[in-house]
Amino acid sequence: MQETRLDSARIRAARQVIDPMFLDTPLYRCDALEADLGCAVSIKLETANPVRSFKARGTEVVASLLADNGSRAVVCASAGNLGQALAWSGRGRGIDVTVVASRHATAAKLDRIRALGATLELVDGDHEPARERAAAIARHDGIRLVEDSLDIETCEGAATIGLELADALPSFDTVLIALGGGALATGVGHVLKALAPEVEVICVQPLGAPAMTYSWRERRVVVTEFANTIADGVAGRRPIPAVLDDLLLVADDTILVQESSIVAGMRMLLHRAGLVVEPSAALGIAALLEDRERFSGRHVVTIVCGSNVDVDAYHRWVGAEGGGAPRSSP
Amino acid sequence: MQETRLDSARIRAARQVIDPMFLDTPLYRCDALEADLGCAVSIKLETANPVRSFKARGTEVVASLLADNGSRAVVCASAGNLGQALAWSGRGRGIDVTVVASRHATAAKLDRIRALGATLELVDGDHEPARERAAAIARHDGIRLVEDSLDIETCEGAATIGLELADALPSFDTVLIALGGGALATGVGHVLKALAPEVEVICVQPLGAPAMTYSWRERRVVVTEFANTIADGVAGRRPIPAVLDDLLLVADDTILVQESSIVAGMRMLLHRAGLVVEPSAALGIAALLEDRERFSGRHVVTIVCGSNVDVDAYHRWVGAEGGGAPRSSP
Numbered sequence: 001m002q003e004t005r006l007d008s009a010r011i012r013a014a015r016q017v018i019d020p021m022f023l024d025t026p027l028y029r030c031d032a033l034e035a036d037l038g039c040a041v042s043i044k045l046e047t048a049n050p051v052r053s054f055k056a057r058g059t060e061v062v063a064s065l066l067a068d069n070g071s072r073a074v075v076c077a078s079a080g081n082l083g084q085a086l087a088w089s090g091r092g093r094g095i096d097v098t099v100v101a102s103r104h105a106t107a108a109k110l111d112r113i114r115a116l117g118a119t120l121e122l123v124d125g126d127h128e129p130a131r132e133r134a135a136a137i138a139r140h141d142g143i144r145l146v147e148d149s150l151d152i153e154t155c156e157g158a159a160t161i162g163l164e165l166a167d168a169l170p171s172f173d174t175v176l177i178a179l180g181g182g183a184l185a186t187g188v189g190h191v192l193k194a195l196a197p198e199v200e201v202i203c204v205q206p207l208g209a210p211a212m213t214y215s216w217r218e219r220r221v222v223v224t225e226f227a228n229t230i231a232d233g234v235a236g237r238r239p240i241p242a243v244l245d246d247l248l249l250v251a252d253d254t255i256l257v258q259e260s261s262i263v264a265g266m267r268m269l270l271h272r273a274g275l276v277v278e279p280s281a282a283l284g285i286a287a288l289l290e291d292r293e294r295f296s297g298r299h300v301v302t303i304v305c306g307s308n309v310d311v312d313a314y315h316r317w318v319g320a321e322g323g324g325a326p327r328s329s330p
Numbered sequence: 331m332q333e334t335r336l337d338s339a340r341i342r343a344a345r346q347v348i349d350p351m352f353l354d355t356p357l358y359r360c361d362a363l364e365a366d367l368g369c370a371v372s373i374k375l376e377t378a379n380p381v382r383s384f385k386a387r388g389t390e391v392v393a394s395l396l397a398d399n400g401s402r403a404v405v406c407a408s409a410g411n412l413g414q415a416l417a418w419s420g421r422g423r424g425i426d427v428t429v430v431a432s433r434h435a436t437a438a439k440l441d442r443i444r445a446l447g448a449t450l451e452l453v454d455g456d457h458e459p460a461r462e463r464a465a466a467i468a469r470h471d472g473i474r475l476v477e478d479s480l481d482i483e484t485c486e487g488a489a490t491i492g493l494e495l496a497d498a499l500p501s502f503d504t505v506l507i508a509l510g511g512g513a514l515a516t517g518v519g520h521v522l523k524a525l526a527p528e529v530e531v532i533c534v535q536p537l538g539a540p541a542m543t544y545s546w547r548e549r550r551v552v553v554t555e556f557a558n559t560i561a562d563g564v565a566g567r568r569p570i571p572a573v574l575d576d577l578l579l580v581a582d583d584t585i586l587v588q589e590s591s592i593v594a595g596m597r598m599l600l601h602r603a604g605l606v607v608e609p610s611a612a613l614g615i616a617a618l619l620e621d622r623e624r625f626s627g628r629h630v631v632t633i634v635c636g637s638n639v640d641v642d643a644y645h646r647w648v649g650a651e652g653g654g655a656p657r658s659s660p
Contacts, residue, residue: 043378115362276606311600311601
């Protein structure tokens with residue numbers, strides 16, 4: 001295949017600098033989901049760690065490089081999970097971390113960023129002004145800006161999940177990956193296309209935040225005016241051209257799902273699998289729910305990528321049958 | 331120390347026959363719990379696997395031996411988790427599994443036992459009549475009876491958790507272990523006393539099902555007339571003498587906790603750690619909640635040993651502040 005920006009040797013090397021706590025995460029068949037979904041489902045669980053998402057795989061690589069270079073500060077924009085992970089990785093290495101987030105971000109994520117000792121700056125609007133503000137801070141302070149999905153460490157850190165999936169082959173046919181900025185999808189996709197090209201790489205995005213999917217389908221960057229989804233972790237509007245280029249090389253398809261399916265997926269993962277997940281982490285199950293025929297009889301892996309939720313919202317989503325209207329994003 | 335029935339070489343060998351899916355489970359610091367508890371807390375997570383409890387570590391050893399001997403059938407009594415695990419381990423090896431359970435057992439556990447293809451026989455009363463009935467089936471059919479905590483494989487399978495904890499040393503001071511029949515406590519305790527005698531081994535049992543704790547304190551078997559706790563996985567009334575003997579050698583203390591603390595622990599693990607746990611798996615946090623002073627400043631590991639809950643009961647326990655009256659056991 002044509003080459004992505006990612007490098008397989010660097011991805012293998014990344015395993016050496018990532019705290020082992022974040023590696024070799026559980027991967028297991030979840031029979032209890034299968035009667036409802038009509039296909040074999042395995043869970044790759046990225047939530048059983050101190051930051052409750054896969055993002056530390058990338059921030060460990062970033063922070064390790066910064067520490068090696070003697071850098072003492074770093075800044076990022078984040079919907080919450082990257083910021084929390086960077087705060088964790090920075091704290092252990094004596095690096096000052098600043099996180100810029102929308103003031104409408106999930107409160108539990110913001111609380112954890114503060115609790116981990118990072119400086120948190122809140123901005124109006126959605127994730128895009130936060131990205132601009134983080135870039136301004138980096139320029140002003142002369143410190144490293146970590147840009148999720150653009151910075152190769154964030155993709156190659158996430159790509160270590162792909163190595164773990166490839167090790168488990170030939171047990172599955174398809175992997176379902178939450179699609180936001182694209183670090184997870186291009187990372188895992190790169191490794192699977194290199195090591196297991198027969199595995200179908202399918203990205204899943206909310207219908208309410210479809211910018212990257214539209215871009216992938218039209219093979220050019222499509223910016224959307226709004227994002228309107230409960231899946232805060234993937235609610236971007238401005239795909240990054242270089243990431244789109246990589247995604248075009250590694251994704252076999254991208255699927256858009258409805259908010260009600262995301263809620264149904266969260267509820268199913270709680271009730272059938274005993275897993276608390278944030279909306280982004282239910283995208284794979286949502287895709288299975290919306291098109292049982294497509295996946296019938298196949299063995300699908302879904303990456304459960306995060307579990308950081310506001311308790312009240314979570315109870316509202318999973319507490320009752322039906323319901324689950326989308327929240328308006330600003 | 332005096333010798334328990336367990337053998338360290340066999341415990342190491344057990345790792346070779348247990349499906350790797352059940353080994354090397356997540357072990358991680360959970361900062362988000364610490365502000366409330368006043369001590370460092372690490373989670374050893376035994377729920378991210380196909381049977382959502384640690385019990386498969388033991389049943390994998392049992393089923394592997396049966397398969398090696400050409401045995402085609404096995405029976406056990408179970409509150410649900412052992413039966414589910416034995417059903418899983420037997421299914422993969424072509425062994426017919428019969429499980430005897432109380433008809434008052436957690437419905438979700440019984441459903442999973444059936445779904446895994448085991449024969450389920452329900453009996454009146456609590457766990458003790460189920461044990462008698464399972465023994466009768468074994469005698470009548472001439473098949474192996476698996477007795478949880480008495481059979482050395484169930485203890486040595488659980489003991490593999492101890493190996494994983496010992497590998498993580500010297501990071502913690504104390505391990506909190508749910509105490510029921512005693513397989514988990516004697517297994518993990520044996521390994522830690524052998525490899526890390528400086529680690530405090532503390533068992534936790536519900537005040538409503540205190541038979542083994544009373545027995546440990548009096549150094550003789552104490553049978554209780556009733557068990558009255560939501561922690562169905564540890565609700566035994568008749569400690570097994572040989573298991574008590576082992577427990578006396580490896581446990582530094584046993585603690586009894588109230589039902590309201592178990593519910594508070596479940597709620598805290600959901601809200602702060604994003605973990606669904608069954609009541610038995612919240613016993614460690616319950617102990618921390620009841621005696622902050624004792625554990626102040628220490629680094630405690632709690633083994634989150636299972637997550638099989640009935641959805642409605644779970645929502646009732648964790649859904650609202652306060653509440654959580656104990657359910658009467660028959």
